[in-house]
Amino acid sequence: MATNVLKKADSFYDHFERWRDTQNQTTHYCPGCGHGNVHKLMAEAIDELGLADRSILISPVGCSVFAYYYFDIGNVQAAHGRAPAVATGLKRSLPHSIVMTYQGDGDLASIGGLEILHAANRGENMTVFFINNAIYGMTGGQMAATSLIGMKTTTSPYGRTVENEGWPMRMCELLATLPAPVYIERCHLADAKGIMSCRKAVKKAIKNQADGKGFSFVEILAPCPTGWKMTPVEAEKWVKEKMIPYYPIQVYKDESATRESRMFTHKDLNEDELYTTLDLGLFGETHPRNATFIKNFPTTHFKFAGFGGQGVLTAGIMLAAAGMQENLEVSWIPSYGPEMRGGTANASVVLSKDPIGSPLVVDPDILVAMNDPSLDSFEDAVKPGGLIIVNSSIIARKVRRTDVDVIYIPLTDIASEQGITAAANMVLLGALLEYTKLLSPEAIKEIIPVGLKRKALIEQNLRIVDAGVEWVKNNLADHKRPALAKA
Ligand SMILES: Cc1ncc(C[n+]2csc(CCOP(=O)(O)OP(=O)(O)O)c2C)c(N)n1
Ligand code: SF4
Structure with a gap:
């Protein structure tokens, strides 16, 4: 009889020391949070591609700041919003590494808006995972660049309005206007089918980098039950009913099949040069x-x-x-x-x-x-x-x-x-x-x-x-x- 063994990905540590459960097996995330799901998809993709030894994850400032307690790969933690700049330096000095940034919407779309724009515009050969939960989770629920119209947050207590706070930013659409990125997709975690699409997107974005194809960007619509003041079930529903209509789930750009492999090369000058x-x-x-x-x-x-x-x-x-x-x-x-x-x-x-x-x-x-x-x-x-x-x-x-x-x-x-x-x-x-x-x-x-x-x-x-x-x-x-x- 065939058996399915469910086991934790090798790219995770055996023990998660951050949290206080007796067996060190749970993360610090709230119940129903999307971060844990995305971590799992990433760790499994890294395992399947056999890239753990070359991988470096850049964790952001935000709820996922402690990602380095979970991933048993190279880890760097960057200042708020600066992960793409740090990733650029790492990738250029270690061209054979697989450099991934992991960023929330506050990190990527607000304070780090320009870093991501320029890294994408340069077509850095890196992989970006953008966890869009439409709020600043870690700091207690302030409005993010991606908070929806009408959304009540601690800094938009009457609900976000276009007149006051502008339109929620659609990062995939924005970045897809640039010629350099090779792959841009938005997916969601609101149901099993959505998670399976995310799984494929995550793996593809990492593989693209290993193949030297350039800048890959995966936006993942994720629940933040705590910031949204909902139960995990309500939060899933909210992703489906409120977020997806404004943030369409689709591939915005995919030139992976046709792009030439492009590795950044150092110019080694001799002393005279x-x-x-x-x-x-x-x-x-x-x-x-x-x-x-x-x-x-x-x-x-x-x-x-x-x-x-x-x-x-x-x-x-x-x-x-x-x-x-x-x-x-x-x-x-x-x-x-x-x-x-x-x-x-x-x-x-x-x-x-x-x-x-x-x-x-x-x-x-x-x-x-x-x-x-x-x-x-x-x-x-x-x-x-x-x-x-x-x-x-x-x-x-x-x-x-x-x-x-x-x-x-x-x-x-x-x-x-x-x-x-x-x-x-x-x-x-x-x-x-x-x-x-x-x-x-x-x-x-x-x-x-x-x-x-x-x-x-x-x-x-x-x-x-x-x-x-x-x-x-x-x-x-x-x-x-x-x-x-x-x-
Ligand atoms: C330079 C700087 N400015 C502000 C902060 C405060 N801060 C910490 S996390 C955060 C927002 C995080 O939100 P997001 O990126 O959406 O991640 P989430 O917590 O929702 O996963 C802010 C503003 C900081 N740590 N550093
Ligand atoms: S506050 Fe939101 S993003 Fe942060 S851990 Fe809790 S659910 Fe996740």
């Missing part, structure tokens, strides 16, 4: 590698801050370029306000003998403050024992900190005396390097002819760097660093 592509060779050959210099180089974090137009970004990038010529690891990252001119700007620069983890400079070793707001903003952030260079032509006040080294230099006045007021940043570079000895001032002078946009001013700028060097020699020879000097 990398240099040309990224313009890294802009400053010519780097200097011969000086192993002792590099070994002894103190990793230094700089913050150059001032008004837009004072050249703080340029000073930062020139210093970084000079460091690069000496074979140091360098980073430069600008930050500026929205104003085209006159706003504040600052550059974070790191020079290091070791690879740099983050280009952000939160607590600089050296702060260059070109104006008052910059000193006010960053004085407290400088590391104890660090250095603050104050543009005393503009900043009248003194530094309050007593645990840092401070030098006051009239950068703007020196630049004016040399004929270009706007070149205070060049005075700074000369002075900074002469004072700290981190690099030779000559290193910056090599960069200027290439880095300066206005070539007619090269000679003058070189002289202005020298003026900064001279000023330090003439004025700071007796400068005493505070006792707590930088080690």
